[in-house]
Amino acid sequence: MPCALCGDIIPTEVARCPACGAWARRRDFRAIGVAVFMLLGFNAFIALGSGISLLRLERPLERLTRDGYDAASTGRALAPYADVFTVSAVLAGITGVLYLAWLWRAYRQASGPRPYHRRWVILGWLVPVVNLWLPPRMVHDVWVSSGRFTPAGRYAVGAVVTAWWGSVLAAIGLAQAFPGGVASLAEARFSVHLGVAAAACQALAAALCMLTVFQITRLQIDRPLAT
Structure with a gap:
């Protein structure tokens, strides 16, 4: 198999890359991180495309009057976007499974203090109420524990994680509310x-998550693995 760090071909029975000396655990972790990063980018691309497409519908609606408004045609135009949000949710679920596998490894390999048991990496997303605040806390702890940060750096990490989680919650809520009524022009x-707001939040959440995955993976690849 090719080394995820240098690209050299490594026999399966060899634990370290003969070219760069990378351990197999690091190769596997890097490969998972790259896969999650690419899937998140695809999520962001779909959300961004949906938002831009919806913006094109906004101008014709702004020029319409109540007398010229056709609810049936508008409903048909908006219906596919509900399907797009459904597909986006399914894709996000698939991405989430791989993301949890990556986060499980990242949490285990973090060199700093880990205040929560590793099982909460999974349970934190499943337990009601807890899943509103624990997932970003776990990501923050993994990120901070994976490197050496100044107080300003820790604040920046917290700001990025908070913005990511706020975008996730907003995207879920807005996507659930779409589509709204089309009985009137105002609706x-x-x-x-x-729909535009939901797509923007989805794209922002995916982009910020890409940043966290990239930074944590980079930090853990550059430092010795925790045992």
Whole structure:
């Protein structure tokens, strides 16, 4: 198999890359991180495309009057976007499974203090109420424990994680609310605005998650693995 760090071909029975000396555990972790990063990028691309497409519907609606508004045609135009959000949710679920596998490894390999048991890497996303605050806390702890940060650096990490989690929650809530009513022109305009906001939050959440995955993977690849 090719080494994830240098690209050299490594026999399966060899634990370290003969070219760069990378351990197999690091190769595997790097490979998972790259896969999660690429899937998150695909999520962001779909969300961004949906938002731009919805913005194109906004201008015609702004020019319409109540007398010229056709609820049936507007409903048909907005219906596919509900399917897009459903597909995005399924894709996010698939990405989430691989992301949890990556986070499980990252939490185990973090060199700093880990205040929570590793099982909460999974349970934190499943237990009601707890899943509203524990996942970002776990990601923050892994990120900070994977490197050496100044107080300003820790603040920046916290700001990125908070922005990511806020975008996730906003994207879920807005996507659940879409599509809104299209019985009137005002309701149709509101639905389009809601869809654009949901797509923007999805794209932002995916982009910020890409940043966390990249930084944590890089830090853990560069430092000795915890035992």
